[in-house]
Amino acid sequence: MSNLFRDLSASIRNPEFWALSGWLDIVVRYRQSRLGIFWLMAPAIIYVWGMGSFFASMQNQSIVAFAAHMALGYTLFRLVSSVVIESTSAFTAAGSFIMDGHVRLTDFVLRVLAKALFYFVASIPVVVIALALYPGVRWEGLVFALLSFPLVLANTLWVGVLFAVIGARFQDLSQFIGNIFMFAFLLTPIVWKADSMPVDSIRGTVARFNPLYHMVEVVRAPILGEPLEPLTLYYLAIMALAGWVLAALVYRRYARFVPIWI
Template identity: 50%
Template sequence: MSSLVRDVLGSLREPEFWAYSTWLDIVTKYRRSRLGLVWLLIPPLIYVLGVGYYFAKLQGLSPLEFIPHLGVGYLLFRFLMTIITESSLVLPANSSFILDGHARLTDFVFRVVAKGLFYLSVAAPVLIVALLVSPRLELWGLAISLPALVVLILNAMWMGIAIALLGARFPDIHELMTSVFIFGFILTPILWSASAAPPGTVHGVFMRINPLYHLIELVRAPLLGESLETTTLFYVAGLTIVGLAMTAYLYRRYARFVPLWM
């Protein structure tokens, strides 16, 4: 894993390229708008509170209990979707840097990760308010949810690196990932509860083979005082180990070919 580890550590030691440039991209995008960066807060505000209230009433649930469930699920799903879908285009989009000799490809994937983290941070106040007024919030769950969030980010990073390599070789990967996430949103308990898909049912099986469900549930369940299935713990552990090993192999084997694919 020396090749991947070396580049990841190099990117972490030199965040000027990926962190600062991402911040500049976001600022320049909204600088002509009257509301500016406030626009980043409006979509999660409408979705978490508006859609959360609507679907809570639709299912006969208490909005104060359902909105945090939807809010955590939606924000984490959007974070994963942003990283994976945009990583499929990030290397071709930065081909000028790569062809000019910028060989550390992790810098470009880290730009996407930084963008996802920034959007997640901006939306966090909406979620914090929803959690504070909810009777489901378990403060002890923070001791589990915060390390679980680190595990989720780690998985998002290896997924982003792997998808970036595949996207550089196969341009259709972006369209495939977009379609997969449309289907994945339906299979992930965000607008509905995981209890609606019990083990042993067909829809329960489909939900439990979905990695997005397990990654989101690992963070959300302790925070809302829900018990984690043992399957989720083993699933995430296996996904992390196998995913890192696979990505390390792909990076060591194929990263040097990216300039040729460009």
């Protein structure tokens, strides 16, 4: 039987395949473009300074103050959503490798994560500019955010593993999850601020059921000097523990059927 943690450990010790192939996917995609990999930053620029300006004016806020909120929220949301959505078709897209005998399936999930991290790193200059203009950046909060960021990745990775296995069996899952994330973008505090929906309100309670709410806030709130709700840390810790147990059970039971499904 397949063991998730054994396969994942082996994949992490041997990153040559998944890290390089993730980067090559990006290079091949943009190699014929005049602007090249500059296009990696284009979505962040459009969302932060384009959409950010629009929603800042709607809420009577300065774009200088709102840009930092938008930049951190968008880049984190994009990282998580890219991994989850692309994981649903990770095994199907790698069918030729799997059928050729490459059966360590965690390589293909890490390949998706690597691509998303490359996009995330490419967006960092946009985030840095937004933070440079923001007057309330907390450097001690930045240290906390760096420590909490692995918790976001841990939760993202187990969801990716789980959805990769389910997506191999039900190949319409990618369309469904893509539509869900369109709604999740509005339910996550990216174009609005968390304090506009207090925890004791109905809307605030509903918003806090959204895992992306906490995955964004645990990194962004400390950097911007905003209070971090204790609920967020409990939510993510419990989610990580329960999620990895679930992912390990599903992977152990169904990973061996993936070559048949695809």
